[in-house]
Structure formats: structure tokens, C-alpha cells
Amino acid sequence: MTLKPQSTAEMLAGSLRKMINNGSLPDGSRLVERDLASQFAVSRVPMREAIRLLEQEGMVDIFRNRGAVVRTLSVEDIAEIYELRALLEGEAIFNSVQNMDAETLARAELTHTLLGNAEDADRQGEHNREFHGLLYRGCQNKRLLAMIDELRNQIERYEHFQHRLLSATQAFQHEHELILNACREGNAEAARQETFRHIESAGRVLKDFISKGISAQK
Template structure:
């Protein structure tokens, strides 16, 4: 059934976009985990519509990398390997740093106020899912003064595709203090209208996420290997008990 938010948005957006936005929110917030099957008939019933707008919404989410199609299962929430996420983070560095160089000198007080409000809301929140959303808003607000809609759309796409995999993991590991410290340094450079400094800080900020992600993957791999090595010992122990 459509949410009140989606019904309000429908006044200005087409039904496929309303459905897309609601499903996108649920994917990014973790309500719809990786691998969840997205059945068109069930979604059509939920949103009280035909399958056509649902099919279009899923097509748009597929183009964003949030949905994929599997044989015999149809549309499912997409997953991503660590190396794929790292590739997207590298692309984010290129896009966001370029946007900063051309956009920060164009900033007016309204832009600074928007960034400040986002970080204040980030500080006040205790929800990891909300931290990810405020992080996304901050990065998109940085790109707006570049006055390039296609560039901003590309940045939004790559933010969407990386934040849902990285931000919750990093937030649980480090809390919000580290990322927020970076954000306030970036904000200070924005106040100085120093595009080069903002670009340098952004590169360091995004690559730090990449390095933490790779380190976490290495640790998990080692732990997994140790677990497999311990399995024969556990089996032997169980066998000994059975024969004791």
C-alpha cells in the first residue's frame, strides 16, 4: 500500500518515479536486504497499480545498480563485491573532486547554511541508517554549486551505490566522529571558497573509506580461513566423544 509520503509525492511525480523512490529508500535503509526478491505482482498490489509502472520503476533501479535480474527469480535487490565497490569509490573521487574544484568558488551563504544544517542533523542523530542518509545529502550538496545537472546525477548514482554497502559497516566500526571530523574540515574549506583544498580533503575522505573497506574484507577473510581450519578439529573432537 502506498505510504503517505509516496502519495504526497505523486502530485508532482509520475507513478513509476514514486514507486522507484520508495523502493530505493527501502533498499538503502536496509528494509529490503540484498537478495530480496521484488515480485512485480506483489508490488503492483502493494502500490495499487498495474505491473507497468512497477516494471518501469524496477528498470530505473536496475540502471542505478540497486536491482538486478536473476534466472528463475526475476528482480532482486543487487549485491556487490568489494572490488566493485572500490572501483565505484575511485570514480566518486574523480567526479566529486572535479565538482568541488569548479563548484566551491561559486558557493553563496545559502550553500554554506545547507551544509551546516545537514551536519547538525547528522550530529543529532543516533541512527546508523540516518547517518548514511545525511552523509549522502552532504556529498550531494557539495556538488550542487557546480551547476551541472548531469555531473550531479552521476555523483548521486555512485553515492547511492557505495553508501549502502560501506557506511553502515564503517559507522559501526568507527562511529560518526571520524567522518564528521572530515566533514567539518571540508565545510571550513568551503567557507574559504577554496576549491582545491576541498577537493584534496574529499579525496582523502573517500579513499579512507576504501582503505577501511579493504582492511575489513582482509580481516573477515582471515577469520573465515581460521574457521575452516578449526572445523576438522571440531569434527575429530565430536568423534572422540562419540567413541568414548
């Protein structure tokens, strides 16, 4: 399969997305088109398009008088995102289990082990995304996978700075093991239910983190 090359705007959107997720552009930051174009040594046209792409993903809000601003998600936003994630990711793994081969399962098991041994949030996030990606890719529905990625992109910055994820690793690892067991057994419905519960669990942890952050600012 030939991959479509990324446009300049798509590459710029990817760079801005990373800056948002790693905290270089925190919630509420203004995205000044002129300054960013200068920083990346591009014209304002592709930068404007890149910002529009991030708006479509739900990462940026564009206001008439303020311009583009990194969107701040509320607890309600997080709840809605995780509700959708649970439904979509449950469906993805249900369909994927039926097409899962031994190599994919072995790679998922290795990634599961690496995740358990990871000592920092960055590496954890990489392994966690890879673990789920491996288990979902057999669903053979590109639009479904794209929707899942878009929802993950919206909340990745909160997961990145959510220190409780480190202490919650063992609980998440147990949930991952239950998902893997269902995949090993070829039980698509069990895999869907365990994935649903896992995403709901992660959502509760993140909502608690966001709620405490809001309370601390009052």
C-alpha cells in the same frame, strides 16, 4: 524552475529503493513483479518499469530464469564505486567552491554540527547526504550531480547497516572540517583534494566491513 512530475514508475522505484536501502529487501531478494504490484496496488506495467529503472541504477540484476534480484556488491564493486565517487565528487566541489555563497556555507556548517551530534545511523545518513549535497550543488552540472546520486544509491544500504560508521564519526567529522575550511577560504583545489581523501577513507572503511562479512560467511 518547474519541476517535472514523477511518473508512477519513478515513484515506485523510489519506494523500492528505500526498501532495499533500509534492509526490507536485502541482497539477493527476488523482486516478484506480481506480488509487488499487488502490494503497491498498481498494475504490473509500471512495476516492471520501476524494476528496470533500478536495474539501470545498478541496484537490481535481471536474470532470464530467476527474474529480478537485489544485486549483491562485491569488494571489487565497492572499490570501483568509491574510485568513481572520489573523482566525481572532487570535480563537483572544485567547481562549486567558485559559486558558493555565504548562505550555503552557513547551512553546510550547521549540518556539519548536527551530524556530529547525531546518535543513530539514520539521522547520520540524512545529515551526511545533505552536507555533501550543499557543498556540491554550486557546480552547476546536473548530469554530474545525478551521477553522484546514482553511485551513492548503489551503496547506501551498506552504509546504513555499517555500524563502524558510528564509531568513525569523529574521524569523518575531522575530514568534513578540512573540506569546510577549504570552502571557507575559497580554495577550490584544496576542497577537491580533501573531498577526494574523505571519499577514499569512507571507501576503505566500507570495503573492510564487506570483507569481514564475506569472511564470516565462509
